[in-house]
Amino acid sequence: MKVLLIGASGRTGRPVAQKLHAAAIPFRALIRNAAKADEFHRLGAETAIADLASDFSHAFEGIDAVVYAAGSAETEGADQERQIDRDAVIHAADYAKQRGVNRFLVISALLAFDPTRAPDALRHYAEMKQASDDYVIASTLDYVVLRPGQLSVEPGVGTIQIVSGVAGSHAPVAREDVAEVVIEALKAGLSHKVIGFAGGKDPIASALANV
Template sequence: MKTPKVLLIGAHGRTGRLIAQRLHTESMPFRAMLRKSAHKSELAAMGAEIVLGDLTNDFSHAFDDITHVIYAAGSSETDTVHEQRAIDRDAVMRTADSAKRRRVQQLVVISALSAFYPERSGFALRHYSRMKREADEYVAHRGVPYAILRPGPLSDEPEHGAIALAGELTKHKPEVSRADVARIALQCVTCGINNRMIAFVGGDEPIDIVLDSLRLEPAHTIRHAAPTSL
């Protein structure tokens, strides 16, 4: 059996850096994929092996000798519709394709709670949410063991260690810290939580208890109503 090695895509983002710190703390070998060499020193100081790659082009070389992948990249509020499609959908799909070809043991994708209901998102988030949903559906049906995380509104607050599970009909959406998202992403890897879609917001249920209960439930795929046109 291969020694576990994680490919972290989006390693220099706000959530990605927190995941990298956790990987370093837990002494888990990982490779950080970066678009710019200017960010190499920060991730290398955490023990990361560095690979340069552009999400809008072929980055399959980053998957050599990888057992697990965490996709933590995401478009920003100022990105265009084209950039959202490239980062939030197309690059996720290519990640799943490469993971399938390389027989990766698990792909963890950080999505968004709004992917449940793109047509009910505000105009500024509608296309972004649709791209997230289409990417999630592709991953869930690609044949790679997966964990799709759909956190609600994110904050930069310290780790709380507790969440509340959410879903399509959840109305109250307290912010959840990126640090908690990073913790859940890594625990999906270390605990082998596969073929699950985990939607959550800020709450008071300890993360360990939530994940333990999910691990005991039957695996499932994602099902949505037919997309609504913009």
């Protein structure tokens, strides 16, 4: 299995790349800045250079599974949210179908369960996440939509809590643990799943086994 990791140089993409390497899963890192390529070459990865605002279909050649880990930053505004959190996901799903890549995993957000519950500052972001999730879910792809709650930069602990919506108070989840969820979902061959999760006490592999 060769994975295309979209958004490999991002805050969540980097730990996903490191864990793909640790799990000996071959991957191609899709990055915008060619100057960052050496970082991924050191992990044994191929690289593809492209801006998600333009055509990046060339990156899908010879790929078996896609992990979409790109996301807009909090300060980038509605245009970037529309471009990165919705449009580029939709394009990636289309490219995957065109190239016969069936497995498609996207890292979304817990707020996508119900954008109306999002704080005003995150409402548009959540709407874009929900729109792209809906597109992927309606596709013919073997999808997994991961919806982590609030993300933290704390070290991963290897445990999570599966949750089904935004109601209630949920503990933050480390980006490292989100990356581990990605790896476990790939290894388990999960498909046609929407998985909400937050920080918790259940070992990641067993939590996913019970989804």
